[in-house]
Structures are given as C-alpha cells and as structure tokens.
Amino acid sequence: MNNPVFLFGIGAFALMMIGLYGVLTHKNIFRLILSLGLMETGVNLFIVAASYWDGVRAPILGKIFNVKTADSYADPLPQALVLTSIVIGLGVTALALALMIKYREGTGTLEMEDKREEEVEE
Amino acid sequence: MNKIAAILMIGIISYGVYAAFSSTQPGSKPFKRKAQNDVSRAYLAKTVNGKKHSSIMRGMKGLENSSSNIVTAVVLDYRGFDTLGEVTVLFAAIAGIGLLLGGQKKRVITPAGPIISSLAPWIALFILITSAYVFLHGHLTPGGGFPGGAMIAAGFLLMVLGFRTKPSGVFRMLESFAGLSFVLVGLLGFLKKGSFLQNFMGTGEMGSLFGSLFITVLYAIIGIKVAAELSSGFGSFVKEDLEEEHE
Numbered sequence: 001m002n003n004p005v006f007l008f009g010i011g012a013f014a015l016m017m018i019g020l021y022g023v024l025t026h027k028n029i030f031r032l033i034l035s036l037g038l039m040e041t042g043v044n045l046f047i048v049a050a051s052y053w054d055g056v057r058a059p060i061l062g063k064i065f066n067v068k069t070a071d072s073y074a075d076p077l078p079q080a081l082v083l084t085s086i087v088i089g090l091g092v093t094a095l096a097l098a099l100m101i102k103y104r105e106g107t108g109t110l111e112m113e114d115k116r117e118e119e120v121e122e
Numbered sequence: 123m124n125k126i127a128a129i130l131m132i133g134i135i136s137y138g139v140y141a142a143f144s145s146t147q148p149g150s151k152p153f154k155r156k157a158q159n160d161v162s163r164a165y166l167a168k169t170v171n172g173k174k175h176s177s178i179m180r181g182m183k184g185l186e187n188s189s190s191n192i193v194t195a196v197v198l199d200y201r202g203f204d205t206l207g208e209v210t211v212l213f214a215a216i217a218g219i220g221l222l223l224g225g226q227k228k229r230v231i232t233p234a235g236p237i238i239s240s241l242a243p244w245i246a247l248f249i250l251i252t253s254a255y256v257f258l259h260g261h262l263t264p265g266g267g268f269p270g271g272a273m274i275a276a277g278f279l280l281m282v283l284g285f286r287t288k289p290s291g292v293f294r295m296l297e298s299f300a301g302l303s304f305v306l307v308g309l310l311g312f313l314k315k316g317s318f319l320q321n322f323m324g325t326g327e328m329g330s331l332f333g334s335l336f337i338t339v340l341y342a343i344i345g346i347k348v349a350a351e352l353s354s355g356f357g358s359f360v361k362e363d364l365e366e367e368h369e
Contacts, residue, residue, distance in 0.1 A: 013139065017132050024128035058264070059166065059192040061329075065178040067167045073192070075162045080196040084208045087268060091215030094355055098219040101359075 008049035015042030027112045029103060033096045040089040044082050051078035165196055180329035188325040188333040189261035197266070198337045202319035205340075206304060209347060213301060216351045220294075223358040234284050242284030249277035257345035261334050267341035271348025278353040293354040300347035307340060 015038055022035025052074050059076035104110055164170045168178065168186045189195040197205055257270030311320040326333035
C-alpha cells in the first residue's frame with residue numbers, strides 16, 4: 001500500500017471516475033468540458049504510472065548507460081505516447097470550448113436542456 | 123435519479139477494472155512488473171537497427187541517435203511519423219477554432235493598466251529565452267518543442283493581455299511554413315536515406331548540444347509551429363472576449 005506507484009494508480013483511477021461522474025450528471029457544457037479534461041488527465045497519469053516502478057530513474061541517459069541495468073530506467077514508450085495524448089487532449093478541449101462559445105451565441109445559455117421533455121411536462 | 127444511475131455505473135466500471143488488475147496470473151500486475159518489453163529495451167539501449175553496444179557513454183559517436191533523452195529519441199527519431207500526425211491533429215483543431223470563431227466584428231481595443239503594459243514585454247522576453255532553451259535542449263533534458271512552443275504562446279498571451287494587440291495573420295503564415303518544413307525535412311530524409319523522416323544529418327557526440335542536429339532541427343520546427351498555432355488559437359478566443367466585453 002505504501003508503494004508510490006500504487007498511489008498513482010489509485011489517483012489516476014479516481015480522477016477518471018470523478019470525470020465520468022461529472023460527464024454523466026452535469027448539464028452545463030463548461031462543466032462537461034472540465035469533466036472530460038479530468039478524465040483525460042486521469043488516463044494520462046495512469047499510462048505514465050504504468051511505465052514506472054519502484055526506484056527507477058527518468059529515461060534520460062546519464063554519463064554511462066549499461067545495457068544490463070536497462071531495467072533501472074522507466075519505460076520510455078508510454079511517456080512518448082502520453083506526449084501525443086496531451087497534445088490531442090489540448091486540441092479536443094480547445095475545439096470543444098470554441099463550439100461552446102458558438103452554442104452560447106445561438107441559445108444564450110450554457111445549459112443543455114431537452115425542450116421536448118419540458119413541453120410534455122407542461 | 124441521474125446521480126444514482128451514475129454512481130451505479132461508476133461502481134460497475136470500478137469493479138471491472140479492479141477485477142482486471144487483481145487477476146492472479148503471473149505477469150498481469152502492471153505495477154509490480156520489473157521487466158520491460160523488448161521494444162522499450164531496444165529504445166533504451168539504442169539497438170533498434172541491430173547494432174549492439176554493451177554500454178553507452180557521454181561523448182560516444184556512431185550511435186543510432188545521440189539523444190540522451192530517450193523519450194525525445196522515440197518521439198522524433200524512431201516515431202517521427204507519429205509526431206507528424208500529432209502536429210496535424212493540433213493543426214486541424216486550431217483550424218477548426220479559426221473556422222468557428224473567425225469572421226467576428228472588429229472592435230476598438232482598449233489598452234491594459236500601466237503595471238501590466240510596462241512589465242509585459244520584459245516578462246515575455248524572459249519567457250521567450252527560457253522557451254528557446256527548452257526546445258534547443260529537448261534531446262538532453264526533459265522538455266522539447268511542445269512545451270517550448272506552449273511557453274512562447276504563453277508569452278504571446280501575456281502581450282495580448284498587456285496591449286490588447288490584435289493577433290495578426292503572420293501566425294497563420296508561420297504555422298503553415300513550419301508545417302511545410304516538417305514535411306520537407308521528412309522528404310529530404312526520403313530522398314537521401316530512403317525512408318520518410320529518416321535522420322540524414324548524421325549523429326554526433328552523444329549528450330552534446332549540437333550532437334543530434336536532426337532532432338534539434340525538428341524540435342525547433344515543432345516549437346515554432348506549436349507556438350504559432352496556440353497563439354492564433356488564443357487570438358481567436360481573445361477576439362471573442364473583447365467583443366463580449368464591449369457589448
């Protein structure tokens with residue numbers, strides 16, 4: 001339980017679940033985008049945590065790198081993939097915000113409502 | 123009702139993930155494994171093309187690439203094509219923002235207060251210097267073109283806040299130019315070495331600043347491209363902000 005990697009995993013999973021809860025329960029578009037961002041951060045943290053285990057160093061070679069001790073470096077591949085994931089996440093968030101601004105221009109509100117449902121209730 | 127359904131769903135997903143990660147089979151516990159897969163080992167030891175070294179020292183020559191930062195080596199040297207796709211995704215997102223928020227009405231721009239407008243150029247200057255450091259040292263230290271470009275864009279945002287300057291069309295040009303030069307570098311690799319984005323500038327001493335010129339050039343291009351893209355993206359939003367303020 002005291003393993004930092006375990007804590008990273010739990011934290012990443014908690015972030016993902018908080019984001020999912022937000023996506024499922026909120027109707028404000030800005031909060032939806034924030035929740036998506038939280039989920040994305042959780043996924044990124046999870047991938048980075050999977051590349052890490054106790055006592056490893058960052059995958060930056062120092063003065064001497066011995067092939068036999070390759071396991072004392074963190075796995076560089078997930079980290080390179082997370083770089084891609086972060087950039088794509090930024091693009092998605094920015095585009096979603098732009099769409100949100102357009103939505104607000106058109107409707108004057110950020111709340112998502114189903115108009116048909118209200119009519120039925122009335 | 124919604125909330126209860128959401129909590130139920132989260133509970134089911136949590137149980138699924140817990141069951142997947144607490145399976146008792148050997149090798150299925152990702153946070154307890156010691157051995158890396160062979161691909162990552164080959165990246166770390168720079169033996170992807172089959173040339174083997176028992177150890178790699180700083181200042182060594184004739185390696186596959188002379189980048190100390192293995193993540194940079196993976197991103198730009200081994201998987202440069204993926205990075206081209208990544209840059210394209212960013213380009214598409216920013217172009218979409220420009221399409222959605224473009225064509226706004228022109229507004230009178232009011233300058234900010236004296237504190238911000240007198241300090242912004244100096245802070246922006248230091249941000250620029252630091253970001254140039256970050257992307258020139260991308261193969262030696264953590265960092266590289268993406269964070270460096272984001273920092274330049276932050277400096278630009280500061281200037282926009284300080285002076286309320288209109289973002290000009292120069293950024294669009296710079297962005298297209300950088301994207302084109304990325305592809306051109308890739309094509310040069312194809313013409314000289316036979317495959318797209320292959321390193322055609324040779325490798326120098328490992329761990330020296332200009333030892334891996336190819337990575338430095340690519341990261342400088344990416345830095346300029348990301349900076350221009352994020353700045354023009356901010357620009358689209360800022361125009362919107364100003365318009366709302368004056369309504």
